[in-house]
Amino acid sequence: MSEDGEVLIAVSDLTKHYGPIRAVDGISFEVRRGDVLGFLGPNGAGKTTAMKMITGFLEPDRGSIAVAGIDVAADRLAVSRRIGYLPEDAPAYGEMTVEAFLRFIAEARELEAEEQAIEAVLETAHLRSVRGQTIETLSKGYKRRVGLAQALIHDPDVLILDEPTDGLDPNQKAVVQDLISSLSSDRCIVLSTHILDEAERVCNRAVILSEGRILVDSTPEDLVSQAPGHNAVRFRVTEGDAEEVAARLAETEWCASARVLPGGEVEVEPRDGENRLNDVLAAVGEHRVADVRVREGRLDELFRDVTRGVAA
Amino acid sequence: MSGLARRFTGFRAVLRREFHGYFASPLGYIFIVIFLIASGYLMVSRDFGRFLELREANLDALFSYLPWIFVVLVPAVAMRLWAEERRSGTVELLLTLPITLEGSYLGKFLAGWAFLAVSVFLTWPAVFQVARLGDPDWGAIFASYVATLLAAAVLLAIGLLFSALSKNQVVAFILAVAASVGFLLIGVPQTQEFVGKWFGGYVERVVSSLSLLDHFEALTRGLLQLNSLLFFVLFTVGWLVCGMLVLGQTKTN
Numbered sequence: 001m002s003e004d005g006e007v008l009i010a011v012s013d014l015t016k017h018y019g020p021i022r023a024v025d026g027i028s029f030e031v032r033r034g035d036v037l038g039f040l041g042p043n044g045a046g047k048t049t050a051m052k053m054i055t056g057f058l059e060p061d062r063g064s065i066a067v068a069g070i071d072v073a074a075d076r077l078a079v080s081r082r083i084g085y086l087p088e089d090a091p092a093y094g095e096m097t098v099e100a101f102l103r104f105i106a107e108a109r110e111l112e113a114e115e116q117a118i119e120a121v122l123e124t125a126h127l128r129s130v131r132g133q134t135i136e137t138l139s140k141g142y143k144r145r146v147g148l149a150q151a152l153i154h155d156p157d158v159l160i161l162d163e164p165t166d167g168l169d170p171n172q173k174a175v176v177q178d179l180i181s182s183l184s185s186d187r188c189i190v191l192s193t194h195i196l197d198e199a200e201r202v203c204n205r206a207v208i209l210s211e212g213r214i215l216v217d218s219t220p221e222d223l224v225s226q227a228p229g230h231n232a233v234r235f236r237v238t239e240g241d242a243e244e245v246a247a248r249l250a251e252t253e254w255c256a257s258a259r260v261l262p263g264g265e266v267e268v269e270p271r272d273g274e275n276r277l278n279d280v281l282a283a284v285g286e287h288r289v290a291d292v293r294v295r296e297g298r299l300d301e302l303f304r305d306v307t308r309g310v311a312a
Numbered sequence: 313m314s315g316l317a318r319r320f321t322g323f324r325a326v327l328r329r330e331f332h333g334y335f336a337s338p339l340g341y342i343f344i345v346i347f348l349i350a351s352g353y354l355m356v357s358r359d360f361g362r363f364l365e366l367r368e369a370n371l372d373a374l375f376s377y378l379p380w381i382f383v384v385l386v387p388a389v390a391m392r393l394w395a396e397e398r399r400s401g402t403v404e405l406l407l408t409l410p411i412t413l414e415g416s417y418l419g420k421f422l423a424g425w426a427f428l429a430v431s432v433f434l435t436w437p438a439v440f441q442v443a444r445l446g447d448p449d450w451g452a453i454f455a456s457y458v459a460t461l462l463a464a465a466v467l468l469a470i471g472l473l474f475s476a477l478s479k480n481q482v483v484a485f486i487l488a489v490a491a492s493v494g495f496l497l498i499g500v501p502q503t504q505e506f507v508g509k510w511f512g513g514y515v516e517r518v519v520s521s522l523s524l525l526d527h528f529e530a531l532t533r534g535l536l537q538l539n540s541l542l543f544f545v546l547f548t549v550g551w552l553v554c555g556m557l558v559l560g561q562t563k564t565n
Contacts, residue, residue: 055408058564077321080410087408091401093329095336108325108409150405 005033008158008188009054014063016049016212023049025212026063031205033157036184038203038220039192042307046212047192048088051160054190055085067158081109084156088163090147094136098127098146101135105150117153125149125179141172148179159183161191165198177202196299200224210307220299225273227297228305232269233280234261234295240287242266249283265291273297322411326419327426330393334427343388347431350381355438370448374438375456375532379525382467383496387488389427390471391481393420394559398479403563413563417556421472428464432457452534459531462544463524467492469551476559499523 009031016024024046031037039047052058054065056076065072067079093101102121106114122128125145130138135146144164151159164180165173173195180189180202193199199206200220208216208223216223224230237245242260249258249268256271270276277294334340354377355361361373397403406416442448471488478484497503498519508516520526524547527540 052404052564057404057408077318077410077412080408083408085405085408087401087404089401091405093333093402094400095333096329104325104329105409107328108322108411110410 005035005188007032008068009190010066011050011054012064014050014053014065015061016046016053016058017061022212024053024060027209027212027214028063029207029214029217031158031188031190033188034185035205036180036189036191036203037205037207038199039190039207039209040194040196040199040303041192041209042194045209045307047209048162049212050209051085051162051190051192055083055160056080081154082156083158083160084151084154086144086147086151086159086161086164088166090144090164092135092143092146092150095134097132097134098122098138098149099131101146102149102153105153109154111154117155121149121153124152124182126175139172141168141175144168144172144176145179148176152183157187159187159189159191161189163192163194165193165195173198196303200299208303208306215306223299223302224297227299227302229269229295229301230273230297231275232267232295233277233292234265234267235280235284235289235292236265238288238290245284245287245289248285249280252279252283254279319412320415320418322409323415323419323422326406326411326416327422330420330423331426334389334423339392340427343385343427344431344434347381347385348434350385351378351435352438354381368446371438371442371453371456372532374435375460376529378432378460379463379467379496379528382464383492384489386428386464386467387471387474387485387492389424390468390475390488391485392475393424393472394475395479395481395484398562398565399481407563413560414556417472417476417552417559421468421552424468424472425461425465428468429461432460432464449534452532455534455536456532458536459528459540462531462541462548463528465548466524466544466551467495469548469555470495473551473555473558476555476562479565495524499525 007030011030012028014024014027015022027046027050029037039050041047049058053060054067054072056072056079059073068082070078070082072079093104096104099118099122102118103114106117111117122131125148127142127145127149130142135143138146148161148164151161161180165176168176177198180191183189184202191202203220206216206218206220206223207214218226242264246258246260246266246268249255249266254271254274254276256269258266258268261267268276268280275294277292281289281292334343351374355374356363358365360377363373366373394403397406407413411419439448439453442453470491471484474488474491475481475484478487504516504520504523507519521543524543527543530537530540
């Protein structure tokens, strides 16, 4: 999270209802230059609605949004020139070729050096080989890159990407994630995802939304360290009784739980989330152990804990 | 930038894309072929235009049936324009570019209208034949083309409204045909007689002043009357404004 970059998105008390449903419920946050903010949350948490309001496609019921200091409600056109937006499922005109589609976007954005912009973005998004193909004939991974290319063509300060890797296979995901990572310096990116690994890989800030409210605003590393089971130690007892070892560990004051897993391994969770490997080894004493490893917290477990709390 | 120009920001890019779009698929060519066959048939048919029997050097036989062909074909030109954007989600892309809703709406309307104009001007061999066979009234022919384009514009604006209303192209098409037929039927003598009998002469005059067919005929006779021109312009603008209001509501559904 960058503390000193220029504020590019400032959202205050943003609220939107769909009939009786409160899709977004009074959220406020700022995103600075250099930030890659991941919106995490279950489906229906309000991620897409919030993004649509930032881009000016939806009007909020209450609250304000400023992009690069410009009020979205007052001057959507000026804001749209500063934003690159990839809507959910990367919609594009399927009957057009990649090149014709990008030319349309460049024309609509009234770019001065149209051809250079198109060439540059074909290069960045690795689309040169398919430039003459119609978009409907492309694979999902290419289509997504076409969506990213149109969002990037005017080299915007602000990128809003709604589930940029959703529905892609692991290889396509990696390509798109690398592309996003390569774009992150010198602008701000807001992306939504429900893949927590992706947030860890790409983002330097994570916001968990549920039922329209912000539950957590932190860095992915912090989230990992708060996750249940962070720094849990697992090992196999090669000489001695696993049950006895587990019982002995359970008596120590730093231990939250120690149990024998169905596969015969012992798992010890520390109470404070600190790395307790040395304490574990000391407590094991005369028993011989092997395959000792410390595991990281699992974001999805934290995510479930946090979002379940709201739903309950 | 003045306020009005700003309101229609981006219409040129949309106009160009949509106009090329008609020729990027077979749809545009199929439309033109069907239009030319239908208008040619109605022109020379013994049951309709009777061009060959009448032996007159004018094109009434051609122009008087064009509104009825348009009732079916113009909704076919219009149906895709918004329904497809909303079905595929590209409307979100379009309306987050530096393009206003009004600008994109106008761009699509002008693209459809330009395409219809191309189709209409492909009837030039008929003009050529009339000129070869006799001495036609060029003023009337010019006025008839103007009237045809104006009728196309008002029907296209109706079609665009229903395309903004329904995500389903077929539904948009059927509703637009029904509305256009209704709009034309106001002008047939039977309707006016019926209205006159039940509601009196004043209502009859009001209804007949709303008749597309009457205004169309008045123009094709070669009289570019102000009230008929205004009729077409006002109704086209009216339907366009209604469509923009509808799209403002339906774009996010």
